[in-house]
Amino acid sequence: MNEVLLRSLTPSVLGILVRRGADFAAAEDAVQDALVEAVRVWPADMPRDPKGWLVTVAWRRFLDATRADAARRRREDLLDEEPAPGPAPAVDDTLQLYFLCAHPSLTPSSAVALTLRAVGGLTTRQIAQAYLVPEATMALGVPPAEGWGSISRAKRTVSGVGVSPALGAPPGRSLGEKSRARGRFDQPGDVATVLRVLYLVFNEGYSGDVDLAAEAIRLTRQLAAAIDHPEVAGLLALMLLHHARRAARTAPDGSLVPLAEQDRGRWDTELIAEGVEILQAALARDRLGEFQAQAAIAALHADAPTAEETDWVQIVEWYDELARLTDSPVVRLNRAVAVGEADGPRAGLAALVALDDSLPRHAAVAAYLHERDGDLATAARLYAEAAQKAPNLAERDHLTRQAARLNARRCR
Template sequence: MITDGLRELVPAVIGVLVRRGADFASAEDAVQEALIRALETWPDDPPRDPKAWLVAASWRKFLDAVRSDSSRQGRELAVDLEPPAGPVAGADDTLRLYFLCAHPTLPPASAVALTLRAVGGLTTRQIATAYLVPEATMAQRISRAKKRIEGLALDRPGDLGTVLRVLYLVFNEGYGADGTEHTDLAGEAIRIARQLAALTDDPEVAGLLALMLLHHARRATRTGPGGRLIPLAEQDRSRWDTGMIAEGVAILQAALARDRLGDYQAQAAIAALHADAPSTAETDWVQIVEWYDELLALTDSPVVRLNRAVAVGEADGARAGLAALADVDPGLPRRAAVAAHLHERAGDLARAAELYAEASRTATSVPERDHLTRETARVRQLLRP
């Protein structure tokens, strides 16, 4: 298994090979071969400069592959057979690789897989395990992604927004709604976000990193025995990771001070207010509604409108929350669950029971379905004489 120290070198080394003229797929394969060699030899003979060693070994692997490829005979190579002199590039190559893996032409699932493979340094088997798919399926997905970006120039301006969306998808895949948490994937997204934050001063990168940290700080309390879903209001806040929360808040404050608000910063601000509150009742719901208003101005997202309705219900009462919910598409996932919660708070238990049952039938995961089924039974119990 690749160690964290080695894994952190992967994107920069691939970037160096690509900058020298290697195509992405060949560069990535060469680096993987060099990593295997490193794991075999470094314990007994560690290099003084691990990155330079990996670059040299990967370049040799690449050249060996080029020379042994019979289909290339008789054609001029698109790369020099000797590496250029000078220091090994670092940050710029890594940043180019982020942009390449999150290229807009790639489907989101492929971009995520390629980012985990090339930037995160995970093996195909590790990625397949995280996604709960066969290794062969994931290998095909990664192979198709490599072919799709083959020949794309890395000297064009990259789309940072696409990179951030891919990173957030990686994190959400690990911190998903299925009631379980693939800690490796969520932690991997945070690790990659830290690298990206060190390479660019964009406040939205910092905002995304802060958002991930603030959510990840609750990981130990989100589920109970057997993967049972535990809502935010019922989580044991004494078990939240206060160090991770403090780090996330500090990163967020520095980003907000730049006065270039983006949706990741706004989402992180909401997460910070939840993290700062001793309980649900003591949460600053009025300020959370204000942040949701900022988010709506930035994104006009139906999901933001849904979450804002919950916050309005807490800040101004259930009836106000239901009025806000009226603007949300009835077909939106989780809308019925939110409506059930608000109707219960408004005292309409019969309607709440109906909506909890409806929500359980349309739940997208087993833990969510089980949670809503329990809520249905609880409210029906309250209706009995």
């Protein structure tokens, strides 16, 4: 069974059904049924036209479901005739589906889940495994206080939003203008939302049988192929540069390895070279955005042969650009670390004073800078405090070990 082929065909098959008049939720269910049938049938009888086969089966499932639903009887005039057999139209609806899945009414988590299923072709089970939640929870939803929106609720939210045939757009148009020209929805998510969703997928890493970081890169490559815009390229470059360091991020026992201590011989030089090339082409267009700025910082880290040779002065300058673009307190927190490396720990601590100490990882940054400044008692206390607030077990263990290490040094 060619799982890669099935996943690559999912967006276009779904788009064809929506263009024929199916609402998004019903079309997505029908496509999932067709994928299950393909897994059962194809190993013994592979069709000559896989995409046409999926469209035919999905459309039949959609018609069956529609006829069984009395509330939709009034739509049967539109849906009752099955299209004539033949090759499926070569129209790529992937771009429209990206924007539909980034509907402004969806929570970020619901948008991520819907993108992975509708565009990525993952099953509900695979998505649930990746996020370490029960399959029923992912499919049907949980109370809002628990954080996860459901695929079902997400589909209901966007079910009335239609997709128009893809339209061309002059190269000079902005990304928002081009996306609106290519596919007009009732309330499409903008490109910033689409990129944010993809970045959220990437940051989830991987677990179970789905590697979400690799999946995010695959989806972002699709988007970059469909949209010629520097920020899409910037996000792809950022993902590649971060992913290149993945093998060196953890020790054999699973513990985190800080950037300065990583074995740079384990970094993927091909991914780094590709990311740098994509970034340079994007920056040359002189339309700087936040993902390009983040990728530039990652590229400077990747370019340094050793941690000691990192160009921290230039990294601070890029953080200044990033802060100007986003006005994000998290960016300013990371900038304080860079200032501490470029101008000394006391300069970093001075930059930290202006920031809210309730920020995520504020205590960890303060601990690091105090340790660099020689104040081991304060650093140990802050590392212990940061460990209590850590968002995951690996980070909590790392910070706990840092506190223990400093306390041991103080007792000698």
